[in-house]
Amino acid sequence: MARPVIDIRGIHRIYETEAGFTHALRGVTLTVERGEFLAIMGPSGSGKSTLMNILGCLDTPTSGTYRLEGLEVSSLDDDDLAEIRATRLGFVFQSFNLLPRATVIRNVTLPLVYSDVPRAERELRAWKALKSVDLPEEYYEHKSNELSGGQMQRVAIARALVNDPALVLADEPTGNLDTATGEMVLKTFARMKRRGKTIVLITHDSEVAAWADRTVHIRDGKLLSDEQERAYVAATTHREASA
Amino acid sequence: MKVGDLIRETGSALDANRGRSLLTVLGIVIGITAVIAMTALIDGMKYALVGQLGLNRARLVYISCWTQYGSVTASDLEKWEQDLPGYEFITGTSYGWGEITAEGNSANGQIVGTYLDYFDAMDVNLVEGRLYTQREVDKGSLVIVIDETTARTLYGTGGPYTGKTLKIGNYDYTVIGVTEASQMTSNTSYMPFTTVNTRVNNYESMDQILGYAREDVDPDELAEQTTEYLRTTYDIDEEEGNGYVYVYTMASVSRQLDSTMMSFQILMTAVASISLVVGGIGIMNMMLTNVTERIREIGLRKALGARAGDITMQFLVESVTLCMAGGVIGILAGYGGAWALTGLAGGLMGLDGIQPVITTSAVAMATGICVGIGIVFGYYPARRAAKLDPVESLRYQ
Numbered sequence: 190m191a192r193p194v195i196d197i198r199g200i201h202r203i204y205e206t207e208a209g210f211t212h213a214l215r216g217v218t219l220t221v222e223r224g225e226f227l228a229i230m231g232p233s234g235s236g237k238s239t240l241m242n243i244l245g246c247l248d249t250p251t252s253g254t255y256r257l258e259g260l261e262v263s264s265l266d267d268d269d270l271a272e273i274r275a276t277r278l279g280f281v282f283q284s285f286n287l288l289p290r291a292t293v294i295r296n297v298t299l300p301l302v303y304s305d306v307p308r309a310e311r312e313l314r315a316w317k318a319l320k321s322v323d324l325p326e327e328y329y330e331h332k333s334n335e336l337s338g339g340q341m342q343r344v345a346i347a348r349a350l351v352n353d354p355a356l357v358l359a360d361e362p363t364g365n366l367d368t369a370t371g372e373m374v375l376k377t378f379a380r381m382k383r384r385g386k387t388i389v390l391i392t393h394d395s396e397v398a399a400w401a402d403r404t405v406h407i408r409d410g411k412l413l414s415d416e417q418e419r420a421y422v423a424a425t426t427h428r429e430a431s432a
Numbered sequence: 433m434k435v436g437d438l439i440r441e442t443g444s445a446l447d448a449n450r451g452r453s454l455l456t457v458l459g460i461v462i463g464i465t466a467v468i469a470m471t472a473l474i475d476g477m478k479y480a481l482v483g484q485l486g487l488n489r490a491r492l493v494y495i496s497c498w499t500q501y502g503s504v505t506a507s508d509l510e511k512w513e514q515d516l517p518g519y520e521f522i523t524g525t526s527y528g529w530g531e532i533t534a535e536g537n538s539a540n541g542q543i544v545g546t547y548l549d550y551f552d553a554m555d556v557n558l559v560e561g562r563l564y565t566q567r568e569v570d571k572g573s574l575v576i577v578i579d580e581t582t583a584r585t586l587y588g589t590g591g592p593y594t595g596k597t598l599k600i601g602n603y604d605y606t607v608i609g610v611t612e613a614s615q616m617t618s619n620t621s622y623m624p625f626t627t628v629n630t631r632v633n634n635y636e637s638m639d640q641i642l643g644y645a646r647e648d649v650d651p652d653e654l655a656e657q658t659t660e661y662l663r664t665t666y667d668i669d670e671e672e673g674n675g676y677v678y679v680y681t682m683a684s685v686s687r688q689l690d691s692t693m694m695s696f697q698i699l700m701t702a703v704a705s706i707s708l709v710v711g712g713i714g715i716m717n718m719m720l721t722n723v724t725e726r727i728r729e730i731g732l733r734k735a736l737g738a739r740a741g742d743i744t745m746q747f748l749v750e751s752v753t754l755c756m757a758g759g760v761i762g763i764l765a766g767y768g769g770a771w772a773l774t775g776l777a778g779g780l781m782g783l784d785g786i787q788p789v790i791t792t793s794a795v796a797m798a799t800g801i802c803v804g805i806g807i808v809f810g811y812y813p814a815r816r817a818a819k820l821d822p823v824e825s826l827r828y829q
Contacts, residue, residue, distance in 0.1 A: 247735060247822045268739045275737020286732045286826065290448055302437045303737035348736075 192259045194356050194387045195221035195244065200253035202239050202410075213239040214250070215410040221356075221389060226382040228401035229391045236410040238360070241391050245278055245358045246270045258355050275304040279349030283361035285341045287333040287348075293319070294329050297348045304352055318347035321384075322377050339370035346377055350386075357381065359390045363397055375400045433742045438749045445750055446757075449722070456718040457758030459711020460805065463704045464762025464798050465769055470700035471797075472770035472788035474693050479789050490686075492553055493643035493655050495522070496678040499666040504638050506625075516661060518649040523549035525640045526625060528632035532582065534598035539585040541619035543576075543600070545628025553644045556622070561594035561609030564624050572626035576600075577609040581619055603631050651681040708801065711758070712809040719751050719813035730817050731825025740818040747817050751810025752803055759802035763795060 202214040213236045221227050231237040242248035243255065246262055249270075255263040262273060274280075279300075287296045297315040306314065319329060322343040328336060333344060342362060349357050359378065363371030379400060382388055390401060398404045406418040413421060446453050497504055509522045516522075528543040544550075551563055564575050576598065578586075583593040596607045611622070629636050643658065645651045659679045662668065668675035723730070730743060770788030 242823050245735070268741070271734065271737050271739040274735060280735050282826065286728065288729060288732075290444065299733070300736040302433060303733070303739075303742060305434075308434075308436065 191223055193220045193222050193256075194225075194258055195219060195389070196254075196256040196259075197243075197250075198254050200240075200243065200250045200255065202236075202243065202248070203251045213410055214243070216253070217407075217410070217412050219405065219412060221387060223387055224382070224385050225403065226378070226388045226401045227390070228398035228404040229389065229407060230393060230395065230398050230404055231391075231407035232393060235407045237391050237407050239410075240407065241358060241360055241389075244356075244389060245280060246273045271303070275300060276352060277355045279352065279354040279357040281342070281345050281349050281357065281359040281362045283364040285338075285345045285365070287341055287344060289334040290332060292330050293324070293333055293336070293344050296333050296344055297351050300348060300352050306352075314351050315347070318351040319344070321350060321381075322347045337370075338366050339373055342366060342370075342374050343377060346374070346381075350381070355387060357386055357388045359388065361392055362390065363392070363394070371397070433738075433745060438745060441746055442750045442753050445722070446753065452718060453754055453757075456714045457711070457754055457761070459707055459714045460755050460758030460802065461711075461762045461765060463708035463711055464759050464802065465766040466700055466704040466707065467798055467801070468763050468766025468790070468794060469769040469773060469788075470697060470704070471794040472767060472790050473773050473786075474697065475789040475791055475794070476770065476774060476786050477693070478689075479787075490681075490683050491645045491647070491651055492682045493519075493645055493651055493658065494680050494682075495641040495643055495658060495662075496676070497641065497662050497666075498676040499668060500674045501666065503636060504641065505636075506638075509641065512658075512661075515665075516643075516654070516658060518645055518654040518657065520644045520646050521549045521552070522641060522643045523547045523553070524625065524638040525550060525642065526628050526633065526637050527639045528623075528628045530600045530632055532578075532586065532598050532600050532621070534586040534596065537586045539582045539619065541582055541621055543621045543623055543628060543632055545623050545625040545632070547625050549644070550622075550642065553642055557612040559610050559612050560592050561607070563609055563622075569624040569626060572624060572630050574603055574605045574627065574631065575608045575624065576605040577611060577622040578607055579611045579620055580613040582621060583607075583610050600632060651683050655679045655681050655684075708805060712755075712805045715751055715754060715805065716809040716813060718754075719747060719810055720816070722750070723747065723813050723817040726817075727820060727825045727828040730820050731822045731828065734820070734822035735826060743818040743820075744814045747814035748807060748810050751813070752806030755802040755806035755810075756799065759798055763790075763798055766798075 197220075198218050200214050200217045201212070204211040204213060215236075217236075217240060229237055229240065239248065243250055246257070246265075247270075249265075250263050253263065254261060257273065257277060260273075262270065265273070288299070291299075294312060294315050297318055298311040301311045301314065316329075319326075324340060324343050324347065328340065333341060336344065342365075346357075346362075349359075362378070363374055366374060375397065378388055378390065382402075388401075390397070392398055404415065406413040406415070406421075408418075408421065504524070506524060509524055513519055513522050524547065526545040528545060529540075530543060532539045532541060547569060548563070548566060556563075558577075559580060561577070563577060564573065567573075568575055578593070578598075583591070586598060587593055587596060591610070593607050593610050597604050598607065599605070605623075611620075623632070643654070645654050656679075659677050662677045662679075666675055668677055670676060733743065767788060767790055770790075774786045774788055
């Protein structure tokens with residue numbers, strides 16, 4: 190069997206804050222195979238953002254191992270992590286995070302600036318990425334702040350795809366969009382999945398999570414399977430009902 | 433990150449803050465303006481003086497000597513030349529003043545009586561005619577070389593002037609040549625030494641003795657040697673009042689000029705330094721504001737794979753570019769300012785016709801200062817940007 194894209198084992202993440210130590214992740218183990226579309230669900234404060242940051246190599250675990258396509262990344266230094274982000278990861282954010290005064294094309298080529306892709310190749314790649322998210326060509330030279338929310342998020346997805354990453358990480362990608370536009374964005378993810386992309390999507394919305402092949406739940410820094418989640422919810426409801 | 437990318441990022445970042453960038457670089461502009469105006473002015477003055485005195489000026493030794501036996505004569509000079517082999521030649525001049533009249537016009541001016549050697553040491557440029565000959569010097573011929581200014585005063589515009597006659601005192605002289613009028617020698621005419629002594633002044637005198645040092649001889653050492661020699665030869669002791677020796681070189685005059693300029697230079701350097709430091713702090717302040725405003729952008733860039741070094745470079749190039757833009761404006765303004773100041777300085781020092789001189793080294797120095805300020809004052813904000821945590825930056829509102 191091929192190496193999984195994500196292979197994390199026994200991850201702990203402890204923050205030191207003024208209030209003391211916060212144990213955000215308590216022994217998370219997770220495997221995501223190539224071509225899989227995974228949703229991670231959890232309420233705020235559950236540790237899902239921390240997990241997302243670790244998966245995105247923006248943060249390193251306090252303990253545990255993280256293999257990205259077989260490469261151990263939990264002990265790399267900042268510059269090496271930056272290189273991993275530039276070449277193997279694509280990010281889609283809730284608030285799009287486009288450069289407002291730059292054109293669509295320039296926004297999409299931005300990651301290529303940091304992965305030393307020759308200039309001549311950049312526009313071609315951006316073009317392909319934009320095609321794959323179905324953004325009409327007449328918008329390519331528009332400034333990104335002239336676009337609608339749905340268009341902006343598709344530009345952001347194109348940006349995440351442009352360096353042909355091993356893994357696309359989406360953090361509440363539909364959080365700032367209405368239901369219809371959100372659905373259009375989710376369809377874009379579904380299409381990426383059909384083309385073989387590995388996607389990890391974080392959400393608190395079960396309707397959004399339903400688009401994924403598989404859903405894991407996170408509560409108090411621990412992952413729960415669907416059954417465990419149902420048991421947890423049932424127990425909580427029962428406690429509340431009897432109280 | 434490639435150089436082209438850096439330039440593009442910088443261009444769009446500065447373009448977004450045009451008004452603020454322009455105001456911030458004012459301090460740099462003022463500082464560089466002061467630096468350039470100062471150096472342009474000083475170089476201009478030096479250039480004007482070198483031009484006026486001739487390129488050979490460094491080899492000139494001026495000798496003034498009065499002895500208890502009377503005025504120095506031409507035969508004395510011949511003896512000096514033999515005893516002081518450091519000189520290529522020593523030549524005497526005498527000065528005469530008089531009203532020059534011709535065709536009902538009159539001009540006042542200095543008349544310098546010279547030997548032919550004089551023209552080897554001083555750069556006198558003829559615009560028409562010729563200089564006098566050895567024969568004319570020996571005979572004390574009634575010939576004169578006038579300058580363009582005098583020629584125009586006497587005969588109006590439009591030459592040639594050669595062959596015309598003019599009158600000084602009781603004698604008529606023939607104009608045989610016309611020299612270019614320069615700032616220091618305007619209204620100066622040249623005549624054979626003997627003619628000035630016998631016709632214009634009616635008495636023997638040698639007012640100014642000019643020595644011309646050999647090329648491999650240090651003029652200052654030669655001047656000292658000359659002073660010693662003259663004191664011994666004529667038994668001169670200034671304290672007893674039985675004579676007087678004063679020898680100086682053009683090199684020492686030029687050094688004196690340099691030291692006069694120095695005080696001016698120190699003042700301008702102080703003004704420039706203060707303004708550049710204040711300007712640099714302004715740049716730092718603006719860059720810190722830029723970093724704070726763009727925290728999310730920095731977070732995004734880091735998430736997309738920018739290394740700390742990439743972010744540092746981006747902000748450093750931005751601050752250096754800002755300073756360089758200020759430098760360019762300052763160089764232009766300084767050059768303009770130098771033109772305005774030459775009028776003023778010319779009026780105060782009685783020198784006109786000074787033109788500011790912009791040297792490549794002055795421009796290189798100004799550019800170097802700008803780059804330096806950009807790096808020194810841009811480094812802290814750039815490092816601060818580079819050290820930002822991507823996770824927190826992306827969440828920053």
